[in-house]
Amino acid sequence: MDYIYYSGDFDPEGLQIADKLRNRYGEKLVLWRFNIDEYESIKSTKIIEAQSIKKLEKIEDNELQDVAAHIKKIGYAAYQELLTNKYINDVTRLTK
Secondary structure, three states, X not given: OOOEEEOOOEOHHHHHHHHHHHHHHHHHEEEOOOOHHHHHHHEEXXXXXXXXXXXXXXXXXXXXHHHHHHHHHHOEEEOXXXXXHHHHHHHHHHOO
């Protein structure tokens, strides 16, 4: 089976993209470093506005719902660019 790896920003829009991709590709979509631990390691001080936070309530995927609930509780965005070194290490390790 071929897989699609997705990693995005930890904000409502990033989770919406992941949710739509999961709906489209199901188990073929791998959420790459898209979890609460990674969020906590890179969260910013940028507050997510209340109107945007409400978008998190529409996330359908079970795995993403946990991340969405955590982001909603904390209220800050996190940006995937800060995980670049981890992505590189993952790819390097997997291609050896």
